[in-house]
Amino acid sequence: MLRQINPKRIVVKIGTSSLVLKNRKLNLRAIARLAFVLTDLCNRGIQVVLVSSGAMGVGIGMLHLKDRPSEIPQQQAVSAIGQSQLIGIYTKEFAEYQQIVAQVLLTRDVMLFPESKRNVVNAFKAMMGQHIIPIVNENDSVSVDELDHQTSFSDNDELSAIVTEIIDADLLIVLSDIDGFYTGNPYKDPDAVLIPEVHAIDADILAYAGGSSTQFGTGGMTTKLNAARRILEHHRQMILANGRDPEIIFDILDGKEIGTLFTTKVMKARV
Ligand SMILES: Nc1ncnc2c1ncn2[C@@H]1O[C@H](COP(=O)(O)OP(=O)(O)O)[C@@H](O)[C@H]1O
Ligand SMILES: N[C@@H](CCC(=O)OP(=O)(O)O)C(=O)O
Numbered sequence: 078m079l080r081q082i083n084p085k086r087i088v089v090k091i092g093t094s095s096l097v098l099k100n101r102k103l104n105l106r107a108i109a110r111l112a113f114v115l116t117d118l119c120n121r122g123i124q125v126v127l128v129s130s131g132a133m134g135v136g137i138g139m140l141h142l143k144d145r146p147s148e149i150p151q152q153q154a155v156s157a158i159g160q161s162q163l164i165g166i167y168t169k170e171f172a173e174y175q176q177i178v179a180q181v182l183l184t185r186d187v188m189l190f191p192e193s194k195r196n197v198v199n200a201f202k203a204m205m206g207q208h209i210i211p212i213v214n215e216n217d218s219v220s221v222d223e224l225d226h227q228t229s230f231s232d233n234d235e236l237s238a239i240v241t242e243i244i245d246a247d248l249l250i251v252l253s254d255i256d257g258f259y260t261g262n263p264y265k266d267p268d269a270v271l272i273p274e275v276h277a278i279d280a281d282i283l284a285y286a287g288g289s290s291t292q293f294g295t296g297g298m299t300t301k302l303n304a305a306r307r308i309l310e311h312h313r314q315m316i317l318a319n320g321r322d323p324e325i326i327f328d329i330l331d332g333k334e335i336g337t338l339f340t341t342k343v344m345k346a347r348v
Pocket of ligand 1: 091092093095252253254258259260261262264285286287288289296
């Protein structure tokens, strides 16, 4: 059975676990494939926004650090270093296909002030209208929560759901290091089975979600479910799938039953 997925505008979120190898080097193959796939979608008239994590992971690799630094200013510095490296590689890979990309770094306070939010939305529209692919990340080097000023998103899963909402996209594709949402963390529970479709984020679903098993992933499934809840509240769709080979996006858009689909709609089969 094929899913009915016909989006005009999509957000693709890729996590650190799909961009940085276990040895802390860049997963260049994933970035190159992503550039190819997203450019092809753009060429076919689908508007695309990429939300990419990885600044911290790439920065850690570049500086040959063992781990994420514990001090906030150091984390901010590492992230700033990694982000510029990451966007440089994206720019080069997309240029292979004459695809222009643009860097958008956001903080939560921008979303809280209606005028700032309007300006961001206008910027996204201007870019997408010119077939430019915005590459979004949190502005890690400035977003630190203070007592009366909340500037950080909980993570990029939440950020990608917010971007989906404000640019009025139909579909959010979350690429991670796992095939979808399971009845438990498959790295810890060998009996966990994949759930192909979720219609509501209820207590049973929440109970299945665990944290990240990788060194640089931040939220694990809990933050992905928070993102899914936001997506369902606004009657949009989210698919969680494995980002090992970003060409999986073609299969997703062809309606193949891949990963976990979060939707309030009851899917009808396409013949
Ligand atoms: N119920 C579950 N289903 C699938 N994965 C789960 C589940 N609970 C916890 N996880 C963990 O969540 C991880 C993905 O989240 P994370 O490491 O934050 O990835 P990313 O960097 O892509 O955001 C998986 O690798 C897995 O270890
Ligand atoms: N802004 C951070 C992303 C944090 C985050 O949410 O990471 P992930 O769980 O890998 O999507 C970075 O670029 O390192």
